[in-house]
Amino acid sequence: MRHVPRAMFYLRLVAAQLEMSTLTALQYRLGFWTEGLLGLLWSVIGIAPLFVAVDHLGAVEGWGRWELVVLTGCFTILSGLFTAVLQPALRESMTHILKGTLDYVLLRPADGLVLCLTCAFQPWHLVEVLGGLVLVIAGLWLGEVEVTATGLLAGLATGAAGLMALYAFGVLVLCASFRALQLQALTHVMEALMDFGRWPAQVFPPVLRLLFTFVIPLLVMTSYPAEALLGRLSWGTVAELAAVSATLLVLARLAWVRSVRGYTSASS
Amino acid sequence: MSQRAAQLARVIAAVWRISLAEAIAYRVSMLMWVLTTTFPLVSLALWSGLAAGGPIGDYARPDFVAYFVAAFLIRQFTASWVVWELSGQIRNGDLNTLLMRPMSPMIYHAIQNLAALPIRCALALPIGVVVLVLAGGLAWPSPGSLALLGLSLALAWLLNLAVHVAIGCLAFWVTESTALFEVWLGLYLVLSGAAVPTSLYPAGLAEVVRALPFHASLGFPVELAIGRVTGSEVTHGLLLQALWVAGFGLLAAVLWRRGVRAYEGVGG
Amino acid sequence: MTAAMVRVEGLCKRFSVPRREAGLRAALRALVRREYRVVEAVRDLEFSLAPGERVGFLGPNGAGKTTTLKMLAGLIVPSAGRVEVAGFTPSDRRPEFLRRVSLVMGQKRQLSWDLPAIDNFEFNRVVYEIDPVHYKRRLEELTALLDVGEVMRRPVRQLSLGERMKCELVAALLHGPQVLFLDEPTIGLDVSMQLGIREFIRRYNAEHGATVILTSHYMEDVAALCPRILVIDGGRLRFDGSIEALRRQIRxxxxxxxxxxxxxxxxxxxxxxxxxxxxxxxxxxxxxxxxxxxxxxxxxxxxxxxxxxDAPLEEVMRALFGREEAAELG
The missing domain is CATH 3.30.70 (Alpha-Beta Plaits)
Structure with missing residues (x-):
């Protein structure tokens, strides 16, 4: 009935949140250099182990040098989005939980989860996203891969599924930290785990591959989009991955509703 | 003089007891920490998978197992997290409380760090043993080299501590010292040998990487533990470790002294 | 008065909190098995408030004042009983409800530290969907009343505690809430600032008819501001009436x-x-x-x-709470 105005309201709300955090971020100029550019540098340096493997083996499980560059590009885009949008929001929300100021967030007349997931933003990490895009394009170009329209579509679809899975996972971590504040360290676990997203799916032993596809959908975020772009992924797999993400999202939403009901607010 | 020493010993014992109790109280975060540092085990799965077809460089499959299990355990033994605490204390003014105590905050942090060791070992050793049993054996070094390993571990721990304090002290002047540490951490993961043995880097690059403090804080003790360095290489490596400890120790001491002066000047 | 603005029936809240003895051995034992203990923060509370009332919650630390306040605001879900505020069940947290209430806590700030308060106000305008004309009028009124016209353009970090609290009040009142919850609003403020805030709240209540519910450690706050007080102790309602009646009853x-x-x-x-x-x-x-x-x-x-x-208020309070000072809930 009022869906369209609500959507407009949420758009305005998210814009206002982004504006606030950009204004805040601008207070810290040093962040631009330390976090943005060095983040990009680090994303690129991170390929080192992969290239050590290629150096010794010629190709890693059927992935040649340039294909690995595409994969690294996908990874860099994702980790850039993570550090620009999701990670700061998770950290800020956890600080709110710790200090008890989550009270104010929950008292605002809008969806608490939307408020939490948009409450902080680090614009300069978008540099990494740009860098990742450059890597993807360069890898495809130099590897002389012809990207078909369906490949591109499948790549975007799996990428979107991966991003959703990442968000769902972040929300689950946030919910866990409602229970025990120390579980905030899970974000570090999450960050460190993400690093394995650099590797092609085929490298992992079957058990880990299942784990990283269905439980911690790391590969959905990086390896599969790259494969889709390279035209190696069937639509069946794409649908499967979308289903995984959707399931995680539903789980995350349920966990959120439960957590808020059990919220006890920091000491009275 | 001996009276003062006895007094110091009592204080140290008290800090130790409190820190140990704290470490137990925060066992969830401890578990998180152990989880984060289990990544060498994922690297293990990765590399032993890659080495299934034949050795990579001079590492065959069992060598990777030994290497990464040792890396996992040694990271547990030598870890530090002072940078988070220190920069937090500097920013929110809690350092004032620490400075009021009749004991250097540096010693306090160091003891606190050591206090968590037994628990970490208790959590990490079983994991290491299980992996070893599953993956098949590790030849433990002879008693003589165990002493050398102990020395190397102590140096690695000191090095980590000094780096943490040095970067943590930057919080006296800039707000984003933890961001700088993330950069250090990124380099560490690639260059220390946590993700790939540094000896596998291409010739020329490998020598440079192995001279850096990252390798001194992890790669060298690991290689010592699995018996990959012998003879004059051992002394050479230990000397290099000692050199880095001295360098970063000096840097940390200077930064700390200047920082505290600046901090007290403005009254926190 | 017609319908009540706040109605509370049989309200209870239980928390289970981990406990352990002091010392290393107990810590080690807690590693294996953690013991929990149920704390009844609020037991069987019953009261109702009319629109426009100013009511103070009095009680020692950990008496359940803040827990009650947060249940009224919809932050904490009650274990049992019914709460109705402005015709809504607070814990449903419907946007329509949230637009009608506001919470100010003396110890926690909602304003972003690094930005001027005015940016925060602008954000609240979007969140609460206040129309621009209305927003402007309201902002002018509040800033004039609290004298923060210049202060609100400086980063919150640089403000004094009192200035910050004034800005917090502006942020909380921009959307014109019908019910205002104040949790220790004057904590840490100097006497003249306390008086200023008190005076403002009274005026705001008189001019806009908002219901004000206040918890405070400072007897003076409650005595000066609230014609009606509820004494909560050990999670129970011990007294409901005017401060004079309380004084007469106790002393x-x-x-x-x-x-x-x-x-x-x-x-x-x-x-x-x-x-x-x-x-x-x-x-x-x-x-x-x-x-x-x-x-x-x-x-x-x-x-x-x-x-x-009359006997001094502090003495009345001491007589009232002196027996069981021990707080049950942190």
Missing amino acids: PLRRVSVRAAALPDDPTAMGRVVLREGGRLVLDVAPERVPEVVGALVALPEAQDLAVQ
Whole structure:
């Protein structure tokens, strides 16, 4: 009935949140250099182990040098989005939980989860996203891969599924930290785990591959989009991955509703 | 003089007891920490998978197992997290409380760090043993080299501590010292040998990487533990470790002294 | 009054909190098995408030004041019982409800540290969907009342505690809430700032008819601001009425003091002697005997400074809570 105005309201709300955090971020100029550019540098340096493997083996499980560059590009885009949008929001929300100021967030007349997931933003990490895009394009170009329209579509679809899975996972971590504040360290676990997203799916032993596809959908975020772009992924797999993400999202939403009901607010 | 020493010993014992109790109280975060540092085990799965077809460089499959299990355990033994605490204390003014105590905050942090060791070992050793049993054996070094390993571990721990304090002290002047540490951490993961043995880097690059403090804080003790360095290489490596400890120790001491002066000047 | 603005029936809240003894051994034991203990923060609370009332929650630390306040605001879901605020069940957290209430906590800030308050206000305008004309008028009114016109353009970090609290109040009131929850709003403020905030709240309540619910450690806040108080102790409602009624109930005796050249030989016949020093006499006298005692005291030679007062509030509170100071909930 009022869906369209609500959507407009949420758009305005998210814009206002982004504006606030950009204004805040601008207070810290040093962040631009330390976090943005060095983040990009680090994303690129991170390929080192992969290239050590290629150096010794010629190709890693059927992935040649340039294909690995595409994969690294996908990874860099994702980790850039993570550090620009999701990670700061998770950290800020956890600080709110710790200090008890989550009270104010929950008292605002809008969806608490939307408020939490948009409450902080680090614009300069978008540099990494740009860098990742450059890597993807360069890898495809130099590897002389012809990207078909369906490949591109499948790549975007799996990428979107991966991003959703990442968000769902972040929300689950946030919910866990409602229970025990120390579980905030899970974000570090999450960050460190993400690093394995650099590797092609085929490298992992079957058990880990299942784990990283269905439980911690790391590969959905990086390896599969790259494969889709390279035209190696069937639509069946794409649908499967979308289903995984959707399931995680539903789980995350349920966990959120439960957590808020059990919220006890920091000491009275 | 001996009276003062006895007094110091009592204080140290008290800090130790409190820190140990704290470490137990925060066992969830401890578990998180152990989880984060289990990544060498994922690297293990990765590399032993890659080495299934034949050795990579001079590492065959069992060598990777030994290497990464040792890396996992040694990271547990030598870890530090002072940078988070220190920069937090500097920013929110809690350092004032620490400075009021009749004991250097540096010693306090160091003891606190050591206090968590037994628990970490208790959590990490079983994991290491299980992996070893599953993956098949590790030849433990002879008693003589165990002493050398102990020395190397102590140096690695000191090095980590000094780096943490040095970067943590930057919080006296800039707000984003933890961001700088993330950069250090990124380099560490690639260059220390946590993700790939540094000896596998291409010739020329490998020598440079192995001279850096990252390798001194992890790669060298690991290689010592699995018996990959012998003879004059051992002394050479230990000397290099000692050199880095001295360098970063000096840097940390200077930064700390200047920082505290600046901090007290403005009254926190 | 017609419908109640706040209605509370049989309200309970239980928390289970981990516990352990002090010391290393207990810590080690807790590693294996953690013991929990159920704390009943609020038990069977019952009251209702009319629109426009100013009500204070009084009680020692951990008495359940803040928990109750947060249940009214919809932050904490009650374990049992019913709460209705402005016609809504708070814990449903419907946007329509949230737009009608506001919470200000003295110890927690909602304003972003690094930005000027005005940016925060602008954000609240979007969140609460306040139309721009209305927003402008309201902002002007509030900033004039609180005198923060210049202050709100500086980063919040640079403001004094009092200035910050004023800005917090502006942020909380921009959307014109019908119910205002204040949790220790004057904590840490100096006396003149406390007075200013108190005066503002009173004026705001008078002009806009908003219901104000306040918890405070400072008796003065509650006494000066709230015609009605609810005393909550150990999670239970112990008293509901005016501050005068509370005083009379806890300390029914009136305090009569006088200065005279010569004092009566046996003042204990008039009441309890609080002080007898030089030419000064202070007595606690039963209310029905006050006229008689005053008459006798006026007749003393060179009688002056005769005064009849209620017992001081602090003393009333001490008498009320002195028995069980031990807080149950942190």
